Amino acid sequence: MPWHESHLKVRFNEVDQWGVVWYANYFIYLEAARCEVLEQFDLLPDALWERGFTAPIIRLEADFKSPARFNDPLRVCLALKPQETAKLVFAFQIVHGDRGHLVMQGETEQVLLDRRGFMIYKLTGELGEKIRAMTEHLRYSS
Amino acid sequence: MEDLKRELKQMIVTTLLLEEVTPEDISDEAPLFGQEGLGLDSVDALQLVVQIENDYGVVIENEEVGREVFASINHLAEYISGKRG
Numbered sequence: 001m002p003w004h005e006s007h008l009k010v011r012f013n014e015v016d017q018w019g020v021v022w023y024a025n026y027f028i029y030l031e032a033a034r035c036e037v038l039e040q041f042d043l044l045p046d047a048l049w050e051r052g053f054t055a056p057i058i059r060l061e062a063d064f065k066s067p068a069r070f071n072d073p074l075r076v077c078l079a080l081k082p083q084e085t086a087k088l089v090f091a092f093q094i095v096h097g098d099r100g101h102l103v104m105q106g107e108t109e110q111v112l113l114d115r116r117g118f119m120i121y122k123l124t125g126e127l128g129e130k131i132r133a134m135t136e137h138l139r140y141s142s
Numbered sequence: 143m144e145d146l147k148r149e150l151k152q153m154i155v156t157t158l159l160l161e162e163v164t165p166e167d168i169s170d171e172a173p174l175f176g177q178e179g180l181g182l183d184s185v186d187a188l189q190l191v192v193q194i195e196n197d198y199g200v201v202i203e204n205e206e207v208g209r210e211v212f213a214s215i216n217h218l219a220e221y222i223s224g225k226r227g
Binding site: 084 | 184187191195204205206207
């Protein structure tokens, strides 16, 4: 399965007073994993900006299945859902590294804007090629 | 042109799965985006652009062009018929 995997351990400063990961910190884990993928394809936010684009998130979906605790090993898995439109839709799962159960899952949706803030309707040129290559590499399969 | 406008209204309703709007509800002049008209948003445009390219072979590259083209059904029909020659 062509999911990108990133590994981490829950830090003390990421848990709440009940000892479980505070809900929004999972998105930090997700973002770190996403950056690993984007770097492979030279599509990190700064590289994207140099080409004249930004990729804001316009939708986020998350199901929290089971809490993670301090020092738990976690595996963040990412895949890209192929799109007909000029969007990037990452599917993600965060899985407990030892026990293998699902901690959370969901997806994020991004559009592409040019430097003036106009949305790109069609992926063309080098950017289009890179995004297509990344989608092929990380093609989502359930 | 009237046939094209009817087709486009049907295409919008079908593509965006609009449940409370029928093609007949969409006027030729009203803006497609924003609360004053049909109330579509910029992400709806992404889907319409793909459908328009599939149906008519006409490409709308970005939102800058899209703002003009999607100003109303009249604008959209004129743009498509102009590009199709």
